[in-house]
Amino acid sequence: MKIEQFEDQGLSHFSYAILSKETREIVLVDPARNPQQYYDFAKANDAKIVAVIETHPHADFVSSHAEIARASGATVRVSKLLGAGYPHQAFDEGDTLTLGKLTFRALNTPGHSPDSLSIVLAREGKDQAVFTGDTLLIGDVGRPDLRENAGNLTAKREELAKQLYHSTRDKLMKLADDVQVYPAHGAGSLCSKGKGGASSSTIGTEKSGNYALRPLSEEDFVQELLADQSFIPQYFGYNVELNKAGAPDFAPSVAKVAHLASGADLEPGALVIDARPEADFKQGHHAGALNVQQGGKFETWLGSLVSPEERFYLVAPDEQTRKDLIAKTAKIGYESLIQGAMVGTPSTETTLPKLDVDAFRAHPERYTIVDIRNASETKAEPLFANALNIPLPELRGRAAEIPTDKPVVVHCAGGYRSAAGSSIVAPALPGTEVFDLGEAVKTFLPAAH
Template sequence: MKVIQFEDKPLAHYSYAIISGNEMVLVDPARDPKPYYLLAEKHNTKIKAVFETHPHADFVSSHLQIHKETGATIYVSKLVGANYPHQGFDDGNSITIGEIKFSAINSPGHSPDSITVIAVDDEKNHAMFSGDTLFIGDVGRPDLREKAGNMKAKREELAQSMYHTMQHKFNHLPNETIVYPAHGAGSLCGKNISTDSQSTLGRERKENWAFKKLTEEQFVSHILKDQPFIPSYFGFNVDINKKGADNLKNSIAKSTFHFKLDHSNLKNILIVDTRNKEDFNKNHLPHSINIMAQTEDDKFETWLGSIVKPGELFYIVVNSINERDNMLNRVAKIGYEKQLKGVITLSDVNYIESESLKLEEFKDRLDNFTIIDIRNKSEVEQGKVFESAISIPLNKLRDSKDSIPIDKPIVVHCAGGYRSAAGRSIISNLVENISVYDLGEEVNKFKK
């Protein structure tokens, strides 16, 4: 059994191609199908099937586009109520492609319509593509389907379902079964996911907390505690994936392009500036929010979908025309390309420059500043950096104008400097005649 794992690092998303002979199967493909097509060309294989383990919340899948362009059959649980051409794939269903038998296990918990896809080759090698049910070191969060999808379910109900899934659904599989999850560390679909990209079922049975001998009550209490925040776009993506996304290239082609913009007439519309904070601070358009997207380590997609609401129109600013296509693809990964008005590069016209914090003055006179901590609730609960800080998570900042004092200069901090750039830019748009500073990476000098 030949399994190729693809990683979308900003979203900590894993997708898979399984090759047997001259046939290929895909599991939970990302928005852009091109990498899978290139692999099929390289190995001279035909894409025969696409398995969707559930309607994903954190990214848009290309399953419908792949079906239209290759003729591959989409297999998904009948419980999804999918609006695209598909075959139901649930307990008792199986198909053979090449020399591999694929079968379905309904594995509710992360969502009520999740399946785990089991692959067994002619040498009895076992693999499980567990979607967002079983991660390495953790299981999927159960609190994303209360307001989205064909089947809505309360978090307590799904937590109970996950308990029974972990207790009963995989017992017949050998310890040697290789576990291939849909996400790794950094995903908001779980809270303590390992950095390992795969494991064995035997190892997970020994090390994963979800396989421990817990009562249902203990399990439910643990899984519901300290889950990360839910980004605005998660329910939006569930609905897109239930319907099937439009063709990627056609969809991103509709945004406009403004080269070396030399006048600011973009009033009453959000500007998302993706440049690094040094360039942003030197010069940026009014109403801009600085969500950096310079490397794969920048969690641009997650924060775009957390700060900007589904349906809200916006422009993005990039450094160069060379970045345009990449940024369009990153926006489309979370289905936001239809609300993107256009892409902008800036001319040398001076717009707005951000003030720099005088660190020594801040360090000596903390009481002269309002300090705003934009880390997530669970981070703050582990300990404050500044006792006097006001805690407002970044994803809630745009709606928190009334919670921000305006009697002193404001200093914004996060855990390491990436989020605070966005936070400073958001608060600057909310207050007038008050200096707003980004503590940035210097926050590390204040940690105990």
């Protein structure tokens, strides 16, 4: 057999192709939105995709399971609890799929979501690997607070956390220590708190090193797991529903996005997402545009700042980036929201001033400082006395809370988020100078002194 792991670094997402060398058949687990890489893998191995297994309806990306089934004739297998709106076969505890010497068996492992599965892969009767979706991650477990208002089944976070306690201890931890663990996410995903960099592990390694698997009472596990969870991006519920229904085919949907000339007239008052580097953006941009830069986790921040009910224009610095940004937008199912995508800038009339960092360092009290990091980040490492903490995902709705009697300085932890934050605050506070501390924030960190 052959297990191929595919990584999408922008979303910290792992998907898998498992090849039976005896039958030249492939099973996919949790595929990404663009299916081409799986078709290429099948062709390179002279094999056929016969099944796609979804561990749950994902919140942070759109899966291509329905498209692959339409294109290849593969059967999609999911838990019956999901209530899938596309052709599928139920795959729950006790169900198996056999390809040659390989057997896939389902374990219902609720907790991250009520309909979560883990898939155990055995070869000739011996367990080799388990694909854990967002239930068990490397050094962590999935967050249990994403399904209170989305999906066929909903549950309160406390209830799901209790289910996760039992899914890990009663099912996954009972697998042999040498069984390989292949999760759907790595470090940096908003589906967990994890920060470790590994892409796979073993049950034994997780039992000895994963904080969430150490001996804990159910009550202590729930309390620890629910503490300091990150924000929930606006697009998460939308993606759950889109994955439950089955998304449209990737390439045709991307091709529908209108490509506009750089000088094209935009609809008055329309939302503009300008992905150019912050230095270019500050020198001139469309009034009210949000500077969500192409680097970093563009798709995550796009879906965190823009709701699935909003339409927007997309501005890229060059043609290749325009293509890449549309594809990234499609990863979260937002391509249908793009009113048009252009290269360059539609306007240079609006600018943002450059901060005199030395003057700010000498007299920070002369500025209103807005810290747009998450509350847990601010608590762990406060940087400026009397700073106003409004996390970036809340800033569009809360910018009016910022006092206007002094110039405003916006900062985050490294500069990426503050570029977006300052672009939100400036048009919300007309007549007030708004500055972006940018990467200079690193010189204020305790380790910098």
